[in-house]
Amino acid sequence: MPRLIIDGREVEVAVGTKVIDAAESLGIMIPRFCYLKSLGAVGACRMCAVKFLEGHKKDLDMSCMVDARDGMVVSTDHPDAMAFRAQIIEWLMLDHPHDCPICDEGGHCLLQDTTVSGGHSLRNYRGPKRTYENQYLGPLIEHEMNRCIHCYRCVRFYREYAGGTDFGTFGIAGRVTYQRFEPGRLESPFSGNLGEICPTGTLTDKPSRYRARRWDLERKPSVCAHCSLGCNTLPAVRYREVLRVENRFNEAVNGDFLCDRGRYGFGYASMPDRPRTALVDGRPVSPEEAATAAMDRLKAVIASHGPESVAVHASSRCTVEDLLAARRLADGLGVPAPSFFLTEDERLACLNAAAGLDVDLAWNMEQVRKADMVLVLGADPLREAPMAALAIRQAARAGAVVGVLDPRPVDLPCEAVKLSVPRRLLPVALATLLGRAFTEADFQGEALAFWRELQSVTEGRAGDFSEWNGELDPVAHALARAERPVVVCSAAAMPAQWPTLAAGVARLLRRTGTEDQTEVRSGLFCLLPRADSLGAALLAGGDGPSLEGRMLPAEEGKAAKALVCIGADPLGEYPGGQAIEAAVGKLDLLVCMDCAPSATWSRAQVALPLNTIFETGGCLVDNHGLLQRAEPVFAGGLPVIQDGHGSHPPRTLGAGIPGNDPRGAAGWADLLLSDAAEPETVSPAEGRLRTAMAEASAERGVPILPSTAPVRFASLDWLAPFVAAGQEEGRCDVLVSGSTFGADRLANLGEPGHTLLPEPCVFMHPEDAAAMHFEEGQTILIPLAQGVARNVLRCRPDMARNTVVLPKAPGTGWQSAGGMAVTISMNRLWREQGDEDRAAMARADTDDSCPGGNL
Structure with missing residues (x-):
């Protein structure tokens, strides 16, 4: 490792470190405008000039362009360097408008700071300035x-x-x-x-x-x-x-x-209609009165129908503190454990992801950026978690091959080899791909058994992929020679067992039977539905059903009679609008805690305003098992601009903060359970989370996944039936997909998030659209199990045939599907033309033989 001296202080840095970064590690900030470590160096602004006294040419040079080397002696404050920078500053300011008082960057402007620190306080230039027209x-x-x-x-x-x-x-x-x-x-x-x-x-x-x-x-x-x-x-x-x-x-x-x-x-x-006052039957009340009413009514339901009749649900978007408060509330009421997931598929997918991960296998985004092969397996990173797509692009820029297996039109900000395979053929495509990259000799033990079980799904189906031969080969070749491959997966629109399959593939890539014995360090990057999905899965373990299981149970008469909903909007987020609407309508009591207006909030008999993460802070567990702490930014309360006193605080000071009734879920639990005893024991998972929360800080996250786990490959018993089910002729898959803007409920609300919402649309393959006599830009009607989705058609050739993709965004009608992946007859697809078409569509709702697009 190079050892050099900067301004008389010795420092040792990693090979390849730029002198500007080596100085920064000592706390010496060399001025710069163009340099940003993530972007690399170009030496365009010339502001980072330093004097090299030893180990480099004895002259000025740009510190962002020179790698640190052994024996270097550098002066950042040499008179020659200072004079050079002062001259650069003067040149840069020649055409500047000098409008700091009205510039929105004033106060955190790098040019402003550098100009002042460089001593350039007087302007000598008196000529005309260069001007542009803004855009x-x-x-x-x-x-x-x-x-x-x-x-x-x-x-x-x-x-x-x-x-x-x-x-x-x-x-x-x-x-x-x-x-x-x-x-x-x-x-x-x-x-x-x-x-x-x-x-x-x-x-x-x-x-x-x-x-x-x-x-x-x-x-x-x-x-x-x-x-x-x-x-x-x-x-x-x-x-x-x-x-x-x-x-x-x-x-x-x-x-x-x-x-x-x-x-x-x-x-x-900060939206004006954010809930800030507790309500009982629509009437504003004090927090204490609301808590008393909620507890009295919950106890009445328990007395009438038993403890099993009360369901507590906290969204996996909530912080770990809120999830623990939900568990404490359920324990205090003596009712079943809380649910953290909306659907059974979501619950099982997150539990499977948590069960299959350890610290070594779960990669973070830095590791993804350094991968030499990226296999995107049933995931849409840009729409589900956009920063994951940006990480994949950095891997591609460094030479990684990116392969995508997905039926949807997956957009990535980089070149990728896309195999637009129908949903039920994805496992067959994966087995075929691995079969071209490796042989049995590459594996042993459990890996070999997993390999054989996966390969069994391709028996007799070699012809299914003849049209993708040109795409399979480069991906297979990249997989075979990769030393740092990563599998990116998701359970959205895929079976709940999908994360276990992806984890098995990631472990399979760590083969040990290769002739050259090259060490392959592969990883798994699993995209999960919400911010704290992994924390919720670890806390829940195998206990408790999803909200779907409590509200829409398979057994008649077992549905909950009362629901306490924390930080969630089932009426707006559950993929089955009519079903959940009917279930909520049958409740004796709905208690809602939320920080934003929602359909569920407006239906609640008792509504308790919740604080946001900006006000209470809290811990979240990300998708690779790192528990991180968010600090509370402010104490809460109604924004001054909304309190009726104008844009500044009132001149008469008061003791209270207006609109400060909201509190965290833990605060409401304290108020609701004021007379309840604390639980005597906690589960091992809860104990680990509490220990990590005590250790975590804003600057340091704490990994909570096991440091090592037995290398085990999950059973693939579910795979063969899934593939064998196939897709009947004349039918298509309707897949509810993510949306870069629109999929997250909170991000959609208020300004500026609302301005980013996309146009409601539906995606189809051009050949499917042509067969149905649809045209790009037409409004398409899709009669689904629980309503009609009405969207503008967008044709995409980079998606699977017999597939319709419905983005999860406001206005698309995605909740009408009744699930994230459903199958319907192609004849149920219609173009909107008039009343006659609507009548024909109504007939098609009960008669699949009625010709749809051919009217």
């Missing part, structure tokens, strides 16, 4: 091109790092500008990072524009709650209103960046 870039980013210093950070991130194509460099020489070809909304789901990485006020965050200076903000480290990846964030609050969410660097997770769902999904916390 509209959508609702998230404001463009002020006159402030640009041409550091190239924005374009390098947008095009090179994130894979966007609609923003770039225009012009030459002194007329270079960064913009779109024409005004319009930036298309990349990572565009919000432009406002954060820009070192000047050229690209700024539009939703928080002119709302606050940096020194006005309360900021605390937090964790994103809008998917299962656990990205580290830094929310900013002013006058009790969340104004923006910025990235918090964590190399093992999100690095320097965030997706726009995580960055702009905070609007629910």
Whole structure:
């Protein structure tokens, strides 16, 4: 490892470390504009010049372009370096408009800080300045091109790092500008990072524009709650209103960046119609009165129907503290253990994922970025967890081959070999792929048994994949020679056993029978439904059914009579709208705790307002088993701008904070169980979680998966029946898929999240659409088990035939499907034309022989 001296201090760094990073490890911040470690070095701004005294040419050079070497002696404050930087600053300021007082970047502007620290306080230039015309870039980013210093950070991130194509460099020489070809909304789901990485006020965050200076903000480290990846964030609050969410660097997770769902999904916390007062039968009451009413009514239901009649449900979106509060509430009431998952498929998938993971197998995003082969197996990363797609792109940029096996039109911001295989043929495609990459001689023991069982599903089906031969071979070749492969999987629209299959494949890739004995360190990256799905699975273990099992049991007369719902909206989130609507209608009592308005909140007899993660903080367990702590950012309460006193706090001080009735689930549990005894024992899983929570801090997460686990391969008994069921002629799969914007309930609410919602649409293969006489852009009607989905048709050739993909987003009617994957007759698909078509569609609802698209 190189050992060098910087400003008289010795430091030892890893091979390949740039001098600018070596200095930073000593706490010496060399000025920079263009350099960002994640983007690499280009030496465009010339601000990081340092003087090399030994070990390099004895002259000035850019510290971002030089690797640290043994024996180097570097001076960052040498007079030559200081004079050079001062001159660069003066050049950069020649055409700058000097509008710091009105610039939204003022107070955290890198150009401003560097200019002041460089001593450039007087302007000698008196000539005309270069000016540009600004461009509209959508609702998230404001463009002020006159402030640009041409550091190239924005374009390098947008095009090179994130894979966007609609923003770039225009012009030459002194007329270079960064913009779109024409005004319009930036298309990349990572565009919000432009406002954060820009070192000047050229690209700024539009939703928080002119709302606050940096020194006005309360900021605390937090964790994103809008998917299962656990990205580290830094929310900013002013006058009790969340104004923006910025990235918090964590190399093992999100690095320097965030997706726009995580960055702009905070609007629910400050929306004007957010629940802030407890209600009993629609009447505002005090928290104490509401808690008393809830307990009296719950005890009455228990007395009438028994403890089994009460269901407690907490969303796996909630923090670990809220999940533990739900368990404490159930124990205090003497009712069955709480449910943490909406459906049985979701519960089993998360339990299977938790059971199959250990610290070694579960990879984080940093490891995914360094993988040399990525196999996306039944997952849609960009729509389910966008930062996972960004991590896959970095692996591809470094030379990794990306293979995708999925029936849906999977979009990735990188080149990928896609096999658009029908859902029930996915295991056959996987077995065929592995069969071309390896032989039995590559495996032994349990791995060999797993291999043989997987290969058995391909018997007699070699012809099924003749059309994909050209795509299978490059993926198989990459798998065979990979030393750091990763399997990316999901259980959305796939069987609940899918994570166990993916875990088995990931372990299978750690083969030991190869001739060269090359060590293969493979990993599994499992995308889970919600922010705390893995924590909920670990806490639940095998206990308790899902909410579906309690509300819609298979056995007649066993449905719950009372429901306590924490942080969830079953009426809006359960994939079966009519069924859950009917079940809720039969309840004797519905108690709802939530931080956002919902259909379930409006139906509750007792409604208890819940705090957000910004107000109470808490712990979340991400998809690779890291428990991370989010700090409370502010104390809660109605935003000042909504309390009737204008945009500033009232001049007359009061003791209380208006709108401060909401509290965390633990606070409501304390109030509800004021006379109940604490449980004497806790489960081993709860004990591990509590220990990890005590150790976790905002700066340090705690792994909670077992450090080592026996290498075991789950049974594939379910696989053969799943594949054999096949797909009958004339029928199609309707798959409810994720949505980059729209799939997460909280992120959809308020501004700016609501502005990101996509147009309701449905995806079909062009050949299927042609056979049904459908055209791109027509409105298609899909009669499903629990209603009609009405959406604009989008044709995609990169998806499986006989497949209809319905995005999980507001307005698409996805809840009508009654499940995440259902099969219907192709004749049930219609194009909207008029009343006659609607009447014919009604007949088709009971008669599959009625011709649909051929009217």
